[in-house]
Amino acid sequence: VPAADGEMESRFVAQMIMRLREDGVSLSDIAVLFRSSHNAYDLEVELNRRNIPFVKYGGMKLNEAAHIKDVLAHLKVAENPQDAASWNRILQLIHGIGPKTAQDLIEWTTEAADDPFVPGDGTPFSSRYVSRLKELLGVLRSIRDPDMPPSEQVEAVLDYYQPIFEEEYAEDYPKREPDLDHLAGLAANYQSRQRFLESLALDQEAAEDDEPPLVLSTIHSAKGLEFHTVFLIRALDGTIPSRHALREDDGIDEELRLFYVACTRAEQNLFISYPMTQYRRSYGEYMTDPSRFVDDIPEKVLEPVQLVEEDAPEAVEAPDEPEQLTDGTHRPDGDANKAEPPSRPNHDPSDADGLPF
Template identity: 30%
Template sequence: IAVLYRSNAQSRVIEGALFNAGVPYRVYGGLRFFERAEIKHALAYLRLIENPNDDTSFLRVVNFPTRGIGARTMELLQDAARSSGRSLWQGVGAIAGKGGSNLGAFTALVDAMRDATRGLTLREIIEHVVQASGLADFYRNEKEGAERLENLDELVNAAEAFVTQEGFGKDAVALPVDEQAGRIAEGLPAAVALVDTQPDAETGEIMSPLAAFLTHAALEAGDNQAQAGQDAVQLMTVHAAKGLEFDQVFITGLEEGLFPHENAAADLDGLEEERRLMYVAITRARKRLYLSFSQTRMLHGQTRYNLKSRFFDELPETALKWLTPKLQGFGSGYARDYQAAWQRGSGLGSMVGAGRVAAAPAAFEAQARSTPNGLRSGQGVFHTKFGEGVIVTLEGSGADARAQVNFGRHGMKWLALSVAKLTPVD
């Protein structure tokens, strides 16, 4: 079995799902998400914010991006720290001259990032660190840096998904400085003091979303990739799949802007190259091919509602069998697609595979008229961040329900109702 993706950043979602499910997998021709250099650099800065005495993280980023700290300076620092039984961070003051000044500037930078990120959500902490550390500027000016920046954006998405799944709430923020100092004075670990979260219902334990996420990242980056010869799902980019064949192939992320990629969609030659890549991906399958697209995807900390790829329309309808239908509109014409597919006697959903799902048009129309979560258009609601607003549009049902709400000075917002928890006010 092979899972193909257009962008390396996509692999993070797939890897995370396989890791959590305990399914062996191997990344072919590339690195796992948390093994990539830019991700390791960002995580090292984050670990230093939480624990400045982490020598491994200190060594990784003390001179990345370059800040004039050479090998000789680091030898002196390591000797000073070793002789005094202290961490590298604690030994910085023992180094004189220009090297010592540059080391001091580095520790001051980390201290400034720690101060600046108090009171921020985990997503905002990572975004700030990527910018303030110089990582974003470094990769922005690097010839092949666009993909690395995309991976750093995906790290933000990974953090957002993690805190939501783990029950922290994505808006959990750091404590005020005085309250944080009080907790430290009480002997609580620094990680506990960093972010105010609800205590565990059973143990009463309080843990920082940052500390929890760093622990999760370390686990996922551990030695859990399938070994040679072990049955495992093969993960790879479409480019890496050239020349290979598999009995079953899953092609993921078939959305406008992703496959075909947004950088190529406006250019005829670029679009044609994307089409050739699609052909390569399809022909990797010997027996069974599954094509999928995501209706919603987290990007830059925001939920995006996607259009399915134009490549679906370029495939012969008779060759497709649609599975697991999504009946909600989501602005992409899914309702029209469903009704047209029903009239043709076909199901609707993910793609090519065993079985098919269908529902009577009457049931579909009843679902389309329903009001998710007991809300209705024109109703006043309250949101903890955006305040009072008025529902303009309701779409979908169950976990996929969403609403467009006019929050006045905050503007129009699309909200996932499973997360937003809107409170009716009339």
């Protein structure tokens, strides 16, 4: 299932999950698998928007990662200058500012200054951190511009945060950096900072009927498990197989085994999807290639699908209700005992079923 981008891929997966649930398949009998934890960030936001409960194995949720919390704290302060907890977090990222100094500065920003983002005379600044603090206040002041899109606000924060990030997480910041790319990409789907922050409030309350949650899992964490329906997302070259594995002698064989593990977790339905474009801060949006392993699957067992979007939504903000797939599309059978194999068209995009949404 090729999708235009990660947002469309996530909306497709979420809509199919809702259909499966309507057809009687328990959420706990549906799994979304991925190579790395950050591959699921777009989907986490979409599931939260649709109030679909989920549990994640093999990695943290988007807003549980410390470096993501750091960036979001800057946006929260810009949104609400009285947010003491977020002030405390971003101030203590500056070398030379500890809990006591942070508290003093918070009191000054919330009480003494006419504008908490404009340093003035008599401020409790020390030469140890004054230049960095003024830089922080300048960034916060700039991103409060009501005409600045959330994507540009995130970029401004990331430009300021990058040296702090590399110092704070010196041991593993290269592994964390893709998370920041994903966050920047997500911001492009929103027109207001408030809505962006609301969408990332991923802490879901337990469902009233105690419905077992949907399973989100890395492929490694799903070994030995089986599910009625499996969605393998981000099936891209460079993801599975990973770029790192391609540089190793036996790496491709291990990645192929991992791909096999993912595909064989499904008892009835298997969906393999990928976004045709992705975003990286270093060079913007770029075209992707589907996993080479998909090409190795015999055509007779594939049912290619094309997604057709009707009345494209205004980013993620416009509708109060999630978009719906229209009638007449392929619906996975909700009864495992009655499931029938779908027709097997040739692996040609011109023959693919359309899924309008």
